[in-house]
Amino acid sequence: MSNIGKFQDRNPGVRPAGVVTTIPDDSTRACVQPPPPRESTPEKIRKYRKSFNDEPGMKQIHYGIVDDPLPAETFTYGKKTYKSDHVHQIIGPNRNQGLGQFQTGLKEQKYASSIKEPLGKGFERGYSYPQEVNTSDFKFGQQTVPSESSKVLIFPPNGRREEPEEVRKLYFISHGVTEAGEQMSRNYNWPINKNDHRFGMPDPPELNGVAMALRPETYGSSHPKTEIIKKTVEDFRNANHEELGKSKNLGTGLNNADSNRVFGVPTYKEPWDAGQCIRGNPAPQELAPDKDLGKSTRFGFRNDFKPGDEVRQFGVPTIRNDIEKKSFKSVADPNNYGDEASVVQLLYPDYWLRFGINQSEFTRPRDVEEIRSLFEAIGMPMGKGKSITISNKAYDMFGVVSLESFIHGLRWYEERGLH
Template sequence: MTTEAETKPAVSQSGDQLKLPNIVTQSIYAGKYRDRNPDISAAGKLTATGDSAYQCLTPPARPLSPESVRRFRATLRPDAGKPSVFYGKAYDPHLRWAADMTHGLVAQPSIAAGKLLNPQPLTLFKYKLNQKKEQLYASHRRGPLGKSHDQKPGFPEGLDVDNVTFGILTERDIGAGILINPNKSPLQVEEESEVGRDLYRKSHRDYLVGESKDRKYAPPNYGKMKLYGVPTPHDNTGGLTKKSLKWLHELQSEKAAKIVSKRVDDFRERTEPQLGQVHDPIKDTLRVPPDHTFGILVKPDTYGAGDLMHGRVPGEYLRGKDRQRGVLAAIRQHLKKANYHSFENLLHAFKFYDKDGTGKIDINNLHEVCAQFNLPVEPELLVQLMDCCDANKDGFIDYVEFANFLNWKDKLPSGFPDKKDETAHTSNAVVEDKDLVPKSPQSRASTPRRLQKQIDDAITQQKTSSSVISAVVGGLSTKDYRSYGVPTIRSDIPVPRIRRIDDTKNYGDESDAYGLLNPSIYSVQGVHEKDFLLPRPKEEIKEIFTNIGVKMTLDTFDDLWKMASQRHPKGHVSVESFRGVLDEIQAAQLQS
């Protein structure tokens, strides 16, 4: 049961009725899904839906302003599309008359432009009638429409029109190209242009650039080659031009200090960011010195994050030693450069450091060499440099440590015989045979073995997954691991015989980045890798190798063809497979 207050609409104090929003009792899914339990009410609370989006975006119409107000608005702020009318003339009857008045003369309508450009087609009767009227004119009889003008009535009688020509025969002369650019030397052209120019000098004042005028002066002390007057100052750099364009007061104002009001300068500093300064608009209200620091000053730790990760002891902390390590690196770089430019190999450089000939360098030898190279080093830094280069911590620097830490060992020869030479043997006590290794597997030159010196060892022998999986030595094989995703190169599916334009898959027949940056010598001639791998018939293979100069008998070619066809499951032979068989046979003949 509802009360009287609930049934009556709400009334405001002014007496107007207020419209309350309706409450929607239907679900938002009504009509979309079948309700299999209509007797069970939906969960939740019914709320007022309010106005729709269309009602919110469509505001109610504004009430009309009084006529007296609209008069003034039409003058200062007229509505869109309405002319501006002065409020004093709002009720002027002449304005209403002028709105309906038409000025000028009423023009009679004529043929429109469309009909004039595209006239309607004439009927056959009108066409014949116009043609009959046109026949009255003599011009139409002489040259009717669509036919050439007949000149025969004006010719004399008995004239052979097909063979007789009128006018004077033009003689063939030189072409326009030879006339514009004659086959003459510059000297001949200049001589021809000078002919008669003396007359033009007097009549037309035809003087060349820089040519002096002949004024017919004949005093005894006058000469054409003399110069009169004061020379104009000239500067090739343009300094005089800049000076003439800059006035004196402008130069003085640029050199002098610009005077600005302190009030303006303080306002600019407070409101505008200044270069190299922090923008602080409330600096004047804080009233603290410029070097004031807010908060509690925390004393920094003597160790850093790297020291904690590697578990360094207090005496080996690296925090705060960046400058010291940088100075040591600069000293090592200076010694490396001096050794590279002063000695021809590493052995000569080491003997220059080893003054005593003991095969090792002590701290006194290092100090003496630094003094000779004009490299002043403090004793503390010298001890640290000695400790940095001494890998085995025996207090000395041997040949291998000297080559690794104080030289560019890959750029200088070792000074010892080749490693692969059986007759050579290092009898010197400076280095042992095990400390010399070849520079590369194909090289016979020897070089000291590489020393790796790190600040810290790996934390608890930690190894990253990238260093363990697929490693060269002792790595884990990922052959049986499950693969996820789609491979970039789709070698798992066959290449379509006809590819669509939108097919951007790489089926393994496209070149990689290395092939694009370093193309083969065959690609210049339009031959690519797939041309070497395509299966070809026997006659084509024989013709290709015969054309490049490979001479063989027919029996030899048949044997090579059989060997190459046995390597393919279907017996196909390509240029690459046949070349591989040929190379193997030649290599076996050379070894035997």
């Protein structure tokens, strides 16, 4: 029997207590008397489950060795270390002296390094120089022929050329070149006069800066205070520290030796002087050329000449005339096709480069009508017959009709009084 409509909610804004659930067995009895636990996984199957190694305190063990018996607690894993030389014997200095050193020297006499490079001496090739080499004014090499200095090439004395202002501006736009001492102007709209204004904050002037740097203890509060210490401390410092201009006191007492006395053992004087050490006294077999002179000692790189290769030039030429130049050269193309600028052109750029015209435009093959239109554009009109005659002469002289060859043909035409 339903109670709907029989009660009135006097506090509609208060949430009712408790939770309404439809889950079975979710009651107080189920909480006080929980059901018996479910059956666990059998031990013989449990080791194959992923949750076996995830339990707290469990070691990650493969299921194949879980049931294997462990060795005794006194069992030692690893391999036993064999006895060998100690560290101080390996790292320590070589004390091969006396008879042992003499025996080592006899064993090493057969090595080429001991013959050519004896211990304590330089590499001896055993060259036999003529008597002229022994003179004091002899010098190796070839005297450098004097030539023009790089300053004259880069900054010629008469290299300045007066140009119109509009031409100079075009050269600045194309190459970014300015005159010597010219200020770089980016045409900013400054609210101030940039020529009179100074940016930043000035440092306050400081008087007697050099005196303060040389004698800082006499200024301000940096003057050191006088401290009184014990005489034992002063004696310890004098005995353990080095005084300026004196050797360290090693506690051996006063040295009353003569000031001219020389300590140590005198150096053994060899019969050879510095000149003999440089020139040497080589044996005949040491003066002989190496057996592999002029031959490659690397396996696989011994290129022997074949019949007909005596005048052959190996390698790739610097200027690649053996391959065809593409119409549009890539930036990543490292080849030189013979059309790059020389050093003289880099130091003294051509006049037409200032207007963005490349030198190749004058040597490129052109049609006669195109050349006529270019001459008419600069105020030099010519007839069709005259242009054909000049172009034929240019082709006979240079084998191609271009602006450069056409100009030479025009000179030939005018020198003979033709019109």
